[in-house]
Amino acid sequence: MSAHRIARRERFCLEYVKDLDARAAAVRAGYPGGRAIYTVVARLMGDAAVRARVAELQDGGQRQAEAEARAEAGWVVAELVKIARADPRKFFHADGTPRKVHELGDAEAAALSGFEPTGEAGKVIDRLKVLELLGRHFGLWPQKTTPDLTPFEGMKLDDIRRIRDRVGQLLGGADVDLPGGGPSRGAG
Numbered sequence: 001m002s003a004h005r006i007a008r009r010e011r012f013c014l015e016y017v018k019d020l021d022a023r024a025a026a027v028r029a030g031y032p033g034g035r036a037i038y039t040v041v042a043r044l045m046g047d048a049a050v051r052a053r054v055a056e057l058q059d060g061g062q063r064q065a066e067a068e069a070r071a072e073a074g075w076v077v078a079e080l081v082k083i084a085r086a087d088p089r090k091f092f093h094a095d096g097t098p099r100k101v102h103e104l105g106d107a108e109a110a111a112l113s114g115f116e117p118t119g120e121a122g123k124v125i126d127r128l129k130v131l132e133l134l135g136r137h138f139g140l141w142p143q144k145t146t147p148d149l150t151p152f153e154g155m156k157l158d159d160i161r162r163i164r165d166r167v168g169q170l171l172g173g174a175d176v177d178l179p180g181g182g183p184s185r186g187a188g
Contacts, residue, residue, distance in 0.1 A: 012044055013053040017061060077137060079110060083130045086111035091124070 008030050015025035022041045027033050031040045044050050086107040092098055098120050101109065113125045135141060152160050 017057045080130050080134050082107045083111045083125055
């Protein structure tokens with residue numbers, strides 16, 4: 001196989017993983033268009049080497065996407081850490097007057113959720129919320145689970161029936177089909 005054919009086949013594989021449109025990928029890779037494109041696509045998609053290369057590229061793309069997601073998550077965590085480490089004393093000059101935004105350090109500037117048009121620092125992000133988010137991310141405390149309890153847990157069957165009957169009475173005394181038995185009994 002010539003180097004040109006190998007390069008064009010590789011180009012087809014690279015184009016195909018972009019949108020999984022074999023016909024468009026073949027055209028973008030430089031194969032002749034028209035009715036012949038369908039024969040070319042059938043030949044390419046039937047080639048085991050092409051299918052293997054496409055699978056390899058898709059797997060590599062998945063790993064790259066996962067790495068990018070991890071990098072984004074790392075950036076978010078780094079920003080949260082920066083906010084958590086912001087020293088509230090650095091928002092003020094020694095005489096107690098507030099600093100302008102351009103006078104703040106990176107951590108303090110990151111901790112701002114807004115600022116005034118005059119350049120003065122505005123509202124500061126809730127530091128406890130940031131620490132809570134970081135704590136959850138690092139698994140510093142277990143998540144509370146709610147136990148699977150039924151509303152009648154620990155009650156005797158006779159008590160449950162009395163409640164069922166009373167609900168039936170409250171619903172109008174009609175024969176209401178309630179779970180756990182036949183129609184409710186009227187007030188007796």
